[in-house]
Amino acid sequence: MRLPLEPIRGMRDLIPPESDGLEYVGNAFADVASRYGYELIILPTIELFDLFAIKSGPEIKRSMYVFTDKGGRQVCLRPEFTAGVARAYLRLMRDRPKPVKLFYVGPAFRYEEPQAGRYREFFQAGVEFLGDPSIYADVELLLLIRDYYRSVGLSDYKIKMSTMAVYRSLFREWGMPEETQDLIIHYIDKKQLDDALKLVRQYNPSGIPLIEELLDVNSPEPDEIRSRVSGLELNPESVKEIGRLLRILELARNLNVGDPYVDLGFARGLAYYTGFIFEVVVPDAGFSIGGGGRYDRLVSVYGGEDLPATGFALGLDRLLLVLSGKGWNPPKRHARSALIALAEDYVLIDDVASKLRGLGLSVDVRVTSRKKLDDVLSDIAGRGYEYAVFLGGREVKEGAVTVKNLVRRTQKTLSLERLGLEDLP
């Protein structure tokens, strides 16, 4: 049987430099998140379908990989991490002092139409900040994103922000059930404004001009937004929520987080958001490289207490696309060396290779004969090695190695006893 070699549609085989790049940006995220006090959570790739079905929203629900396992359970490949974090929090961390701050890095799956920057298996890095209702928690997310992108060299991104609380508080006041609110928010996300307004009309026809005005507010200037909304007939809760959003915008501006702006016409596809939401946008890329927001009621949906919570996830594949478009390459983990051994003394070869690895070099061992040495030398040329290390008859006798720096074209014979990084040519 001849198997097709192509991976399944939307899936990818990742080899260097992409695999190195993905590992690098994932590790860099873990490093920054843990400096902000977040702890690693590792969750199952497969969960019960219902976990996501309850509060993910129509789009994600439609795009889930769902199947029945051999035990007859309806399960799915996780389309994101937040719902899993809420579940694991309720099971294992409910009694911990708040806030509980968690981070994750790993693959998620969505059966979407593949295109540039959209895959069916993709990698997310994110955090969830559980148990803190304050503005600081939302702002900290943005600070972490700022420091992370700085650490990988990305500077030209924008933070688009809004709040779901304004719409939800108006919709609640107009007697709209939560599922209808979720559907309207889904339509706003998809820019199907006619469908959204049609639903609003069913509950409060006189509220339509207000919703239209709100959807049109878009500016990086807090004062401009203030004056746009000041004439609107908002209820006290939505006035408070807009004040909160403007405070976050002002802080993001003062703290140099991307290029922040408010766009009240923007919503997010996931249905669990209750307040502040944001996306990270790269001009010209045509996609968001990250998104998140506040979801104060998700934990109670799963049968827990009302727990204020906020978080985000960044798309690592998309970040890499943007970085590689700028000519970025992941830094090499180790300088590479080829150890060319003319003696078949594996104990000695292991000793030398271990010493070199101990200095932080990566070592490819090539055992050869003097007759074939030229072949080996031409084979290693052009493979990107920084050092060639020779272990021949003379070196064995002297307890030494000859190290050639292939970049600088310099060479030294060094005693094995005192082989140090600073002695390398």
Ligand code: HAM
């Ligand atoms: P999301 O906006 O659905 O949010 O996904 C976050 C990021 O994952 C997106 O901005 C994008 O960069 C990346 N992404 C999503 N789908 C794909 C795809 N098919 N191919 C490549 N990259 C993709 C969430 O997942 C929420 N859980 C974020 C969150 C955490 N909210 C609160 N806490």
